[in-house]
Each structure stands twice: as C-alpha cells, then as structure tokens.
Amino acid sequence: MVNPLRLIVGLSGASGIIYGIRMLEVLHDLDIETDLVMTGMADKMVEIETGWKSDEVRGLATRCHDNNDFTSVLASGGYRNTGMVVLPCSMKTVAGIACGFADNLLLRAADCTLKERRPLVLVPRETPLNVIQLKNMLTLAEAGVTILPAAPGFYHKPKQISDLVDHVVGKALDIFGVDHHLYKRWREDI
Ligand SMILES: Cc1cc2nc3c(=O)[nH]c(=O)nc-3n(C[C@H](O)[C@H](O)[C@H](O)COP(=O)(O)O)c2cc1C
Structure with missing residues (x-):
C-alpha cells in the first residue's frame, strides 16, 4: 500500500462513463493521487454520453497515460x-x-495489479449477461477481484441521477477504505 493513497x-468503453468521471472528480477533490488510463472507446463514450470533453476528464487526474504506451510506469x-x-x-x-x-x-x-496482489475493483456495465461474461467475472472473482456491478441501490432515496452515480462510486471507494459521504449508509444515523 502507498500512503498517501495513489489509485490507478x-x-x-461501456455505457455509464459518468461513473468514471465522477470517480475522478471525487478523488481530485479529496486530493488523492490518480493515474488515469482511458481506452479509445472510453473517449468516444465521453462524447456520446456526456457534455464533457475528453481533455477536461483527463484534467481531473494527477497523471494521464496513453493506452497504447507499454513503456508507461503502469506497465510495471x-x-x-x-x-x-x-x-x-x-x-x-x-x-x-x-x-x-x-x-x-x-x-x-x-x-500487474493482480500479480502484485493489490486490490482490483471492476465496475461492469452490461445487461443482460451471457454465460461467457458471467464465467469471466467468476474467474476474476476467484482471482481476488472485486466485481462491483454498476447497480445502484435505492434505499438511500435517490432524487437525481447523480445520487445513483454517487452510490456506485461510493461503494467502489469503500473497497479502498476512502472516507467519503457520497451516499447515506443504511441506518448510519442510529
Ligand atoms: C453506445 C455504446 C454503448 C456501449 N455500451 C456497452 C456496455 O454498456 N457494456 C459493454 O460491455 N460494452 C458496451 N459497448 C461496446 C464496447 O464499447 C466495445 O465492446 C469496445 O470494444 C470496448 O472496448 P474497451 O473495453 O477497450 O473500451 C458500447 C458501445 C457503444 C458504441
């Protein structure tokens, strides 16, 4: 583990690119170091699904890495x-x-994250799922990966889309022990 936190x-390129953008926004606001890598289709999804420009998204990260550059530090x-x-x-x-x-x-x-046994969290977004996809996710879960579907809960009474997005982003941050208030936990006020 690195102290302070540094997240890759x-x-x-799945639907729901707003989850990734919101994650970067939150980590930026929390002053947590980020190394960002975006696929070509992720860039396309920014254009298709949001009013953001890819450069603005990259601007939220501490460092950006070209997805084709295997000489990047992230390749080690x-x-x-x-x-x-x-x-x-x-x-x-x-x-x-x-x-x-x-x-x-x-x-x-x-x-690399897997071979070094660091936490790896994947937020898949697809529906319905075929057997091959389910088997792939089982393989990953058996290898220690956290499969955290983009499936927000409703028990925190979301009022807007951002409440749903924040629930998923918050659940992913929970895995890394990041302190946040992105969603109201069940009965946390008791
Ligand atoms: C509008 C649109 C929505 C898509 N949504 C999904 C999705 O929700 N889940 C998914 O697995 N693929 C989705 N795809 C297909 C992926 O973009 C495609 O499989 C691509 O090869 C993914 O590459 P990447 O993982 O390198 O980004 C979508 C494609 C488009 C154009």
Whole structure:
C-alpha cells in the first residue's frame, strides 16, 4: 500500500462513463493521487454520453497515460500504488483481464495489479449477461477481484441521477477504505 493513497483509474468503453468521471472528480477533490488510463472507446463514450470533453476528464487526474504506451510506469508491477479501479468496465475489458490478454495499457495495468496482489475493483456495465461474461467475472472473482456491478441501490432515496452515480462510486471507494459521504449508509444515523 502507498500512503498517501495513489489509485490507478481505468475508464473503458461501456455505457455509464459518468461513473468514471465522477470517480475522478471525487478523488481530485479529496486530493488523492490518480493515474488515469482511458481506452479509445472510453473517449468516444465521453462524447456520446456526456457534455464533457475528453481533455477536461483527463484534467481531473494527477497523471494521464496513453493506452497504447507499454513503456508507461503502469506497465510495471513495480510502480507503487494502492490499487486499481476500472469504471465503467466493458465486457471486452473484463474478458481481457480474465484471460490475461494484456494488449493495451489498461489491461496490462490490471494484470500487474493482480500479480502484485493489490486490490482490483471492476465496475461492469452490461445487461443482460451471457454465460461467457458471467464465467469471466467468476474467474476474476476467484482471482481476488472485486466485481462491483454498476447497480445502484435505492434505499438511500435517490432524487437525481447523480445520487445513483454517487452510490456506485461510493461503494467502489469503500473497497479502498476512502472516507467519503457520497451516499447515506443504511441506518448510519442510529
Ligand atoms: C453506445 C455504446 C454503448 C456501449 N455500451 C456497452 C456496455 O454498456 N457494456 C459493454 O460491455 N460494452 C458496451 N459497448 C461496446 C464496447 O464499447 C466495445 O465492446 C469496445 O470494444 C470496448 O472496448 P474497451 O473495453 O477497450 O473500451 C458500447 C458501445 C457503444 C458504441
């Protein structure tokens, strides 16, 4: 573990790119160091689903890495970091990590996170799921990965989309022990 925290954040080309953007925003506001790697389709999803520009998203990270650059520090397990979160995580990226097919930097960084036994959190977004996708996620869970579906709860009485987004982002941050108030925990006021 690195103290203070330093998180690798991967954004891939699934729907729900706002989860990744919000994660970067929160970590930025908390002064937590981030290493960002975005796939080409993640860039496209920023354009398709949000009013953000890719450069503005990259501006939220401490450091940005080119997804094709295998000379990046993220390609080495020796790079000191707290762990990695991929959100949203496409089924293609799930498959790549599950079978160790590290043909881009995001996949290689996830591979390194696993081999160094650091926490890896994937936030998949797909529905419905086929058997291959489910098997890939089981393989990952058996390897110690946290599969944290982009499936917000409703018990905190969300009023707007951002409340739903914050619930998922908050659950992912919980895995890394990051202190936050993104959602109201069940009966936390008791
Ligand atoms: C509008 C749109 C929405 C998509 N939504 C998803 C999705 O929710 N989940 C998913 O696994 N793939 C989704 N895809 C397909 C991925 O972008 C595609 O499989 C791509 O190869 C993922 O590559 P990456 O993981 O390297 O970003 C979507 C594609 C488009 C154009």
